[in-house]
Amino acid sequence: MDSYHIVAIGSGFATSFFLHGYLRAAPPGAKVLVLERGPLIRHADRIKRRLAPGPPGEAILGRAGDPGKEWIFSMGFGGSSNCWWGCTPRMMPNDLRLRSAYGVGRDWPVGYDALEDYYREAEEIMQVSGSAEAAPYPRSRPLPQPPHNFSDPDRLLKAKYPALFFNQPTARARVATGDRSPCCANSMCHLCPVDAKFTIENGFAELYRDPRVVLLSDAEALEIDIAAGTARGLRYRYQGREHQVAADLVLLGANAIFNPYLLLRSGMTDQALGRGLAEQLSTFVEVDLEGVENFQGSTSITGHGYMFYDGDHRRTRGACLVESWNAPYFRLDPDRWRETLSLKFIIEDLPQEGNRVTIDPSRPERPLAVFHGYSEYAQATLRRVPDLAAELLAGLPVERIHPPGKARATEGHVQCTVRMGTDPADSVVDAGLVSHRVRNLVVAGASAFPTVSPANPTLTLAALSLHAARRLAGSGSC
Numbered sequence: 001m002d003s004y005h006i007v008a009i010g011s012g013f014a015t016s017f018f019l020h021g022y023l024r025a026a027p028p029g030a031k032v033l034v035l036e037r038g039p040l041i042r043h044a045d046r047i048k049r050r051l052a053p054g055p056p057g058e059a060i061l062g063r064a065g066d067p068g069k070e071w072i073f074s075m076g077f078g079g080s081s082n083c084w085w086g087c088t089p090r091m092m093p094n095d096l097r098l099r100s101a102y103g104v105g106r107d108w109p110v111g112y113d114a115l116e117d118y119y120r121e122a123e124e125i126m127q128v129s130g131s132a133e134a135a136p137y138p139r140s141r142p143l144p145q146p147p148h149n150f151s152d153p154d155r156l157l158k159a160k161y162p163a164l165f166f167n168q169p170t171a172r173a174r175v176a177t178g179d180r181s182p183c184c185a186n187s188m189c190h191l192c193p194v195d196a197k198f199t200i201e202n203g204f205a206e207l208y209r210d211p212r213v214v215l216l217s218d219a220e221a222l223e224i225d226i227a228a229g230t231a232r233g234l235r236y237r238y239q240g241r242e243h244q245v246a247a248d249l250v251l252l253g254a255n256a257i258f259n260p261y262l263l264l265r266s267g268m269t270d271q272a273l274g275r276g277l278a279e280q281l282s283t284f285v286e287v288d289l290e291g292v293e294n295f296q297g298s299t300s301i302t303g304h305g306y307m308f309y310d311g312d313h314r315r316t317r318g319a320c321l322v323e324s325w326n327a328p329y330f331r332l333d334p335d336r337w338r339e340t341l342s343l344k345f346i347i348e349d350l351p352q353e354g355n356r357v358t359i360d361p362s363r364p365e366r367p368l369a370v371f372h373g374y375s376e377y378a379q380a381t382l383r384r385v386p387d388l389a390a391e392l393l394a395g396l397p398v399e400r401i402h403p404p405g406k407a408r409a410t411e412g413h414v415q416c417t418v419r420m421g422t423d424p425a426d427s428v429v430d431a432g433l434v435s436h437r438v439r440n441l442v443v444a445g446a447s448a449f450p451t452v453s454p455a456n457p458t459l460t461l462a463a464l465s466l467h468a469a470r471r472l473a474g475s476g477s478c
């Protein structure tokens, strides 16, 4: 049987950032196998085939509970880096200490200060663009790329809220890098035609060319072999046949639906495993402007509003992050096509124990995502969105604020099903993403988040992967 130091499952952010951290300090003889269930499709082919993310088919995922709830992600080399939009805010310090600060949810076992270095490193790797002088959270160094241009409506919001409205930090390049073109604001980010956003393919090409790393695409991990509290390797399917491989360390980076599913398939029985399936709740508000035109920005989403995010309201209802969009849509009024603004209100949810991932009892070859609804905590803020929009825009040249659209069926931000914590009774992994019960099993990705900040999750999950790799290297376990 082949044997590797690390066998990794999935080739998205969670795995790739961990391996980046690991390989930096690993010896020349280190052996890493990466199994990716989906195909390897290069950027140019993705464009030719016009690949777009959509809800997974019946063979991949079963759904139960709220029939309107969807989950989307992309399967293949690079995971959802191929279809993500590259919005990269950090979390706020209080996001990681929600219970201490506001008496709800949970505290994370790792605090903001401990993550700061890793946030910086992840921002460097993704070449994040954003304002040099201002951020809503502490930041020890300016972002590596300058900010994108604001639109004119953004400038008005910045003048009204100088300390609460910012250029959105983003992995959509402001200036060209060796591997990426500058973003040209055509707002097709799920399939960026000019390869401006960070992806695993353009950002980690070196990692997957490293002679210590073997990548198998179209290779599906079926079950981790766990005995006496140790992961010994795993079973996977490749080219129509089943194979067995031995590993010193198993790294699971298959996202918050497949991470718990694979652990359940592998016989893990932690009480909290699979529970808390969650993501943010969001809706758009369209605004007719009065004599102000939009779309001068240099990327798809230009502004970030923190006026409804942190504060005492979080004792009873969720934080809300506002995005201002510079996407090319129009107002259907002749001569006023550009006097319009689209705002997205993104709301924190509290994970509910009844929302969960299980093995589908009728089709055990796929996970079942059971979702009964968002928390009252999130819905209370959703109901207030018309008031929040009115407050945000008061005093600005606005002709009409349209009622919010229907809450969106998904943000594409699946989280919280293998939560991190200090107590094995209510969490599955520790602050270093290591399973409480199987000490050579790392479960990376947003599945480890104990709570759901309104901030997009990927920069934080990348920072957690770098943090986990450093901790393991420090402990001598890998």
Ligand SMILES: Cc1cc2nc3c(=O)[nH]c(=O)nc-3n(C[C@H](O)[C@H](O)[C@H](O)COP(=O)(O)OP(=O)(O)OC[C@H]3O[C@@H](n4cnc5c(N)ncnc54)[C@H](O)[C@@H]3O)c2cc1C
Residues within 6 Å of the ligand: 009, 010, 011, 012, 013, 014, 015, 035, 036, 037, 038, 053, 072, 073, 074, 075, 076, 077, 078, 079, 080, 081, 083, 084, 085, 086, 087, 088, 190, 219, 220, 221, 222, 253, 254, 255, 256, 258, 262, 411, 412, 413, 414, 444, 445, 446, 456, 457, 458, 459, 461
């Ligand atoms: C349309 C869209 C837009 C988004 N925009 C943003 C954004 O702007 N900002 C942000 O922060 N986040 C965004 N996200 C979310 C972001 O893409 C995810 O947070 C991120 O991709 C998660 O990374 P991951 O590595 O944990 O999982 P994934 O990217 O989902 O990668 C997991 C990989 O594991 C593979 N896998 C699964 N099961 C197996 C198995 N059994 N064997 C082998 N391989 C397996 C999958 O095929 C997949 O390739 C967006 C998501 C979508 C869908």
Ligand code: SF4
Residues within 6 Å of the ligand: 172, 173, 182, 183, 184, 185, 186, 187, 188, 189, 190, 191, 192, 193, 194, 195, 196, 197, 299, 300
């Ligand atoms: S706005 Fe356009 S160029 Fe920029 S990342 Fe999105 S698709 Fe690419």
